[in-house]
Amino acid sequence: MAITEERPPLELTSGDLPPLEVETLGVFHRPRATHGWASWFTTVDHKKIGIMYGFASFFFLLVGGFEAILIRTQLAVPGNKLLSADLYNQVFTMHGVTMVFLVVMPLAAAFANYLLPLQIGARDVAFPRMNALSLWVWLLGAIFFNTSWFLGGGADGGWFNYAPNSGVVFSPSHGIDFYAVGLLIMGIGSTVSAVNLTVTVLNMRAPGMTLMRMPVFTWMTFIVQVLLVFALPVITVALILLTADRMFGATFFDASAGGDPFLWEHLFWIFGHPEVYIMILPSFGIASEVIPTFSRKPIFGYPFMVGSGIAIGFMGWGVWAHHMFASGMGPISVLAFSLATMFIAVPTGVKILNWMATMYGGRIRFTTAMLFSVGLVAMFTIGGLSGVTHAFAPMDTQQTDTYYIVAHFHYVLFGGALFGLFSGMYFWWPKIFGYFLNEKLGKWHFWLMILGFNLTFGPMHILGLQGMMRRTYTYTEGQGFNGWNLVATIGAYLIAVSILVFMWNVIRSYRQHRANPVNPGPDPWDARSLEWMVPSPTPEHNFDEVPVVEDFDEFWHRKYGHDEQGRPVRIAATEDVVQKGDATDVHLPSPSYWPLVLAAGLPLIGYGLIFNLWWALPGAILLIAGIYGWVLEPSTDPSAGHGHDDDHHHDGDDGDAAALEEPSGDEADTASGDEAGEGAGVASADEPEPAMASASADAEDGGSK
């Protein structure tokens, strides 16, 4: 949408522009609030959006976790009758879909939204209103998907949902309709978000922030967005075919009518395998921020870390059929995909070794964040090694669809992705909310979780090798599955306890903070990247002035030089190099109703498709109203105040890109050559102050005090 909007040429970044003559529709007034509960519904601030992603996906973590507890309770003993086969099939399907699409992906999106602009020195993402749109579309899609529980039952075909079992003949309830339409809706949100963040990384970097100076988290998130841009269309096609089969009598997957069930398998996994990397790479990025910070060393082999991430991203497209070694595709296909899968272990192994090399020789502080990241390294290693064992196609034909696979991907997605995300929560919590999470409770959380996790999923390796099949609602005496299943169930309850500890930690830390506020300061961990330069919690405009970047780990290099042995030597006090957050004249895009209005139309259309097409009518009206309202609304409210100093320039600036005023990377290279970072002044301050841009300048400042 931003592309079609009229935008003044970039060179006109100074001087008065004529205000646009467009007013918001009729009786509707533009939202103005930037504080209070109402502001959350209309915000376009990437930080608020990130926080909402975080809380919503944590809520769904509780939902998916409850489903997991049901599964484990059912399987604790043989022949359990807690859940019927039908209900069990719904619960494990909903658990999988929830954890993938409603927890891990959006939780990573929470970090991406909040941190990515900060880490590249931007004031917001490229398209702030579209950012709000992706949140609302995803959230309403997620709620829509879960309402299936109350409207005839959840999806019961597994998250992979193979045809023809997913057809109306074999699954007549509406569960799979909710799956198809719900994922289509959420896919819109993810696609919008992926495009937005890709553009943000490519166009919005601060002066001097070349691609190879970006923090590893930003790099991994960037790779994920590119993967999403390419992977989501594939699942979208598959879901549209499925919807056509189920709702309109098409026969794409019906072998007796000339369709082919393999079509779904291939489409699903062409999406589904990159999806695995979409889920794990953000956590790799988080660990790559946390481990250097708490080891007091830069990440070991930055180019290799970035390169292996890119390699994983590329190779991830060539291994999808390793999910199908037993499907009966020909031996040549099996051979090719088997070999490709084996070698994707190489770049992954490089990451593990580089994290270890980062810790080697460091001075490691075991904060909760660091514990979770080290936990990730250890647990992901287990998941990675078991993954290699089923890259060997003959072995996979014994292992696939057994609990060995369940163990494997939980070590990857729980021990890898979720541990990384928890690490990130403890790490960035003070930055985001302005108070620390309690470290003592945090350590209880970690140790309970890693113990419960290993008790739950460790025994599943053994169960799987002893032949316990996946997706089974029960097992019987005499199959040899009794004891370990009970252990796994006990472990699952331990994980639940650890989550309760975490929630208690959040509540208790918040209460203590309310009673006795102690600001953690901009840089509580003595960290390395740009987000730690701004106060905690981050001010709405992020940076008082956009920093000019001269190095990887820019913020660290403003604080520390090094002696001849390469050891860090303080060259500037932290308080002298951080920003105050008191800039008064920063133009920010104005809040808007329209993303929420537009998004609200989609679930209504979904209900219409499933139950009665008439219901889609109000949805379509909302959708079209949303689009028109959006298009007619300038991104910056012409009649609203701009902070404290709103009359100088850019009135009616209608670029969706909040910070496109800033020089892009190309200009930045030139700018960063200038003394004292004049380039940064162009950003938005009306009277550019000399930025403390270079480490050398800081060193002199620090030295003179």
Add this chain to the structure above:
Amino acid sequence: MPRNRKATVVALISTAAILLGFWLIIRTIGQPTGKPLNTLAPFGQQAQDIQNLTIPVFAVAGVIFVLVMVAVIWMVVRFRAPDDAVEGEHEPAQTHGNTPLEIGWTIVPAVILAVLAVLNVQTLLRLDDTGENPLEVTVAGQQWWWEYRYDLDGDQTPEIVTATQMVMPAGRDVTVKIQSNDVIHSFWIPSLNGKKDAVPGRTHELVFNSDNPGIYEGQCTEFCGLSHGVMRMQVKVLPPAEYDVWIREMTKAPAQPTSAAASRGEALFVGQCARCHEVNGLTPDSTPPFTYSDEPSPDYGVEVDSSLSSKNAPNLTNFMMRQTFAGNLLALWEGDAATAVVAVPGQVPGATPDKVNIKRWLRNPQDVKPMDAENNQGMPNLNLSEDQIDDLTEYLVTLGPSTRPAA
């Protein structure tokens, strides 16, 4: 330096602990009894081939696992910041990387994998070899049981159609041709070979060759709906001579019922069960006196109009030649006869049909196995009276070789 020593001690202890754990796990997994689906206890050539690949791969993975875990544990202890750490003292050197080292640990794993890749390719090719003059058995999966068809003379119509228990001779290559009649299933006998999916519209081949007579358990491993978790199967490997006996008995029509109860049961079968189930020669239109045929009619279920259930139900001719029924969930014989590796279970000394199980099934099949008959998935509850159940049971136990000792 004491910290160094502490780290080494902790690392050694954890190495010992991990190795002890490995040993315990290997012992647990290695125990063959009581784990009918164990993937690491091969009783067939193909499963052995897979095992021969599994052991070196697991060994390499195990070594890497120990190295990484112990290194992490060592570093965690060795490089932990002292509690009294002061900024500016004993700061770590700011190493940014070491390109030769990193290239090294990119290449070394690649080389290890390349070596293992050779084994991988060899095993794949071996598993793809269907051998010479294989016996072909067609296996068809449907919700939630397996049908086995034996086309003995190669005329494209099967002489034997049976269910639940596949029978094959020891020492001969057997090619299983796997098909599906509804959704995707997966045929898996872990003791004999890996699994392969049954996909509608396709025929997939899997090779078995076992020198070890025995009954091997299997389990559907592609999610196939409601009762996927209890969709089981068995393969019985018989010595060649016994296998010949099995073929002979299975191609003969069963003995006609003699008792009055069994005859009433036979009439009931024609009236109710034959709408879906076949006993060769009987159809819903049959009239007394009933006579059997020694050949199944092809696609029985499809030709018979039934609005009650799926078009496919197990062929029950020579029902008592099986040792389990209801998708292997219930034993058909009491005691040893249910597990004996013989062609004719009824000839095992003391063999007694398990009528309690049969009646339990007839009383309400959905109590044994979740099914959705209203949606053409599985067997409906026929609401038979207890008398009808008794008669039907008496009839069903007659469906076997005439040489069967009187029960």
